[in-house]
Amino acid sequence: MTQSIQLDLPEWLAETLRTQRTCISDEDKVRLAISLANQNVIQRSGGPFGAVVFDEDDRVVAAGVNRVVPLNCSTAHAEMMAFMFAQRHLGRFRLNGDGRRYTLATSAQPCAMCYGGSLWAGIDRLLIGARGSDVEELSEFDEGPLPADWVGELERRKIDVRRDLLRDQAREVFLRYREHAGVAY
């Protein structure tokens, strides 16, 4: 029985991040997440989702893209990959365990799993591009059921939420994914 599994990011991602190390505004942070989602579609390295963890100096800590199909792993959503890589990079299971503030920018509203994952990752801010309803309207991806007051539940746990950042650009990723005949699993 396997004792160890490996999760990897596509090679083009490291290349992109070499030139994109800082994003000052919330819009720019989500713009980077959307651009990773787009690249992931174009490069056929996974589903149409991207996410980036930033530190409080607006620097990229780690990024993730959806890798469900290439890795045979239903957990490998963009947000989860970004959290896992950021935590590994910082050497702790709670990003803000150092008392500093961390932000996740994501190209689309987290699904039910990534929503829960966002509670435990140690982020202070969640920046979202497309809405869950956009994802379900423009693709066949299921977002899953959330608590009725999902934003309030995050805010009660001291995670600020900003939605609809570059929403139109974020929606376009799903149209591109369709053109590339991506399979929604």
Next chain:
Amino acid sequence: MTQSIQLDLPEWLAETLRTQRTCISDEDKVRLAISLANQNVIQRSGGPFGAVVFDEDDRVVAAGVNRVVPLNCSTAHAEMMAFMFAQRHLGRFRLNGDGRRYTLATSAQPCAMCYGGSLWAGIDRLLIGARGSDVEELSEFDEGPLPADWVGELERRKIDVRRDLLRDQAREVFLRYREHAGVAY
């Protein structure tokens, strides 16, 4: 920037599974999950949670235990580890993609993240030991917010849920964890 991370299970787990390959009844399936949770506490290899994926012939496909602290990974809950290892073992991101039925047995009610993860993993049955309220009563772990009708939402997605299996034994794991002075993160 790291391009690849590794997630591993403790060595004692493979040893335990060498002699425990089949669990016929639902109770026996949850008993195995509880026993892994207990072992994880005793061996100090992670938090007090265990989970096992079974195929429709009641054979273990893969198992997981909580590895959040040792792996610096807030995603490494028992259920998520079991799903990831089972999917890697079977070579597909949806366990029941082969048209057969799969079951997850877990020592305690899935938290908000693992709840969402259970929707995407490709299971047909979810067997649960301790309740979420037990976890929160007996430990400092937060289960996170679930949709009001979380069982119904699973059942609408064709995932049968059985709760309170060996609940008393499942509750005892948290008492043992306390004795071992485990840190709830």
